Amino acid sequence: MNQFDFLNDLNPEQLEAVKCIEGPMLVLAGAGSGKTKVLTYRVAYLVASGVPFNEILCLTFTNKAANEMRNRITSLLGELGKKSLGGQGWIGTFHSLFARILRAEAEKLGYSSNYTIYDEDDSLRTIRELLRERNLSEEIFSPSGIRWKISQLKNKAVLPEEFLAQARIRQDQVSAQIYSEYEKRLRKNNAMDFDDLLLKPILLFHRDRGVLEKYQNKFKFILVDEYQDTNRAQYVLLKLLAESHKNICVVGDDAQSIYSWRGAELKNIFDFQTDYRGCKVFRLEQNYRSTGKILKAANSIIVHNRRKLDKELWTTNHEGEKLTLLKCDTDRDEGYRIVQKVREEILKNKLQLRDFVVLYRTNYQSRSLEEAFNKNAIPYVIVGGIAFYRRKEIKDILAYLKLIINPSDDESFLRIVNLPQRGIGDISLQHLKRFAESNSLSLLSASGMADSIVEVQPRQRRQLLEFHNLIFKYTKLKDQMKASQLVQSLTDEIGILKDLKEEATTESLERIENIQEFISGIAEFQQEYPDSTLEDFLSEVSLVADVDRWDARQNSVTLMTIHAAKGLEFPVVFVSGLEEGLFPHSSKEDEELEEERRLFYVAITRAKKKVYLSYAKERYRYGHPTFQSPSRFISEIKSDLIEDDNEGKLIADTERDALSYMLEKLGVSFGNNSIMSKPFDRDKLGQVERTNKELKVGSIVEHEMFGIGKIVEISGKGENTRAVVVFGSNQRKQLLLRYAHLRLIK
DNA sequence: TTAATTTGCACCTAC
């Protein structure tokens, strides 16, 4: 047995790609052909051949993929792995690895290493402020439009001066102006946005040859996953780093490029061979994931695209079943039919809940699906939607932490200075800003001198000083206590949990849970990285993706967007909402339409065994029912590969009957199925409240959001009666009966 | 200065 034994489970093409180490190479790898496997084995092979682990730069698309890859490499290498890997190495996303490099080199860019990372909301706030300060109308110059423009420019590595020079129309000139001011403002706040994490290293490398050489020497081998989704800035970074040794291996599939709206350029993968002379090309066309029929269906879709590289996937897997089309009456119906199919598949093929994924184009589609899963007590998890770290309550606490670490961060200051309410409003802030500006101070230091600002009322002065002292107290404390303790003590002091508890709505209870989860998240992070600082944690949370938090092992059906599903696989895949205007999304043509088609291709190729497609003839959009027509993509699938589901309607009716029966038992009268569209009619509330008196431990109840559950505990009395309810999706919720409006079922 | 109410707009996709 030797250290290269692991190479035995590669096919000849994969093996060749793994063992060819020197020089530039391009691996064109179709869906399910083992592209991540090649990258993983390649890193392991390099290490086994004696290359130090931390001299390998490996760029993945998500943190999750990076972690999986790291674990896999360790296990491939066995004993050798434990010895040589140590540390976390340089496997990760572009954003997280370059954020790390920027921390180390911040001073060279005029930043300090405790810089804050701004997300889109923070950027938008900043742009709004700049427009307001300049008296530019938000109607004429849309803040989100400008933010979008700035982001696009940064992705293309275009600087404000360059854009200003080429701006002809007034809109562009204003955008260029704001872009330039925005840069200054971020610098003043010691902050960078997401795009800066790629752009700033480029500027650094251009400005300081020595630093560039340092990293060129450090990273002797570069590997890139999902190369088809890199943007111009990423391309330039790679070009710079690989310049001296040219040991760059990129892996990708042009048919799976789905991020052009984020600046990704297919050009990068198309031109790789001419960019890097002497580049070797490998093709992986054997698919190990899907059945023959699924693969043929996928191929029959992608041939409708004109802009693509030549490649056709094949497999030796079973032919499998045809794709099944569910033609549904409404979006609600769609949810029920999907649930029904999940049940059928579980019974028929002995599958588990974790074997299913429901995919959709836009996040809001999860709502109608969620309802069906709730009502039928099928455990599910939604990936995405409002990302955990973007929730208001979490962002509020994060703003405190950011300000504690980076006192120049005026954005965070403005977010929390009056939260909880300290009676500091617009007017006081205007004065404070003016004072800060004329003395070149940050807003936080300015509040420390509030007594010298004559325009501010005494009450507000006192509040500002107090706020300043609060932040400073924690600035001093942060190195003495654990981050999780600090957050606990901070949240206690500002009383955010107390306020939410008093509110006692289901929503506020959920927020409390989120905050608690956040605190335990910090504790976990510290356990994993004992030497880490609060700064490390903050930079980590800024860069986690929705899928990073998703646990494939838990036994629930997964609901997510197709974008989030990239790189994943499931035995059974539902692709829902196949309607014109939704998927493909409205007004897409030519190149954009081709990207929608690639997205559909990605969706279908996630499946191992079975694909269900569905559309609804009528769907709620903007709160109104809208007529929808089937997506053109459905008819692009070769007709012998797809079949209609005929039982469907009958089953959906059965579902409806079950619900009707339930409602009838509750004494809710109805004559037609209009009750279906608003089962929680407010007229019925009085009645619901009366039933609350009859609730006891063991009662089966229904909740508007969580569906059907069982009461396991009741506490308190009168107004404050609470119940602990375990719902079907296995969620345990503590609810205040006054707000929860539980419906007694049994 | 804040709370209450109205209006207006949105529903792409995300590090």
Add this chain to the structure above:
DNA sequence: TGCAAATTAA
């Protein structure tokens, strides 16, 4: 429909 900004009342 459902949220967030804008407007108005307190």
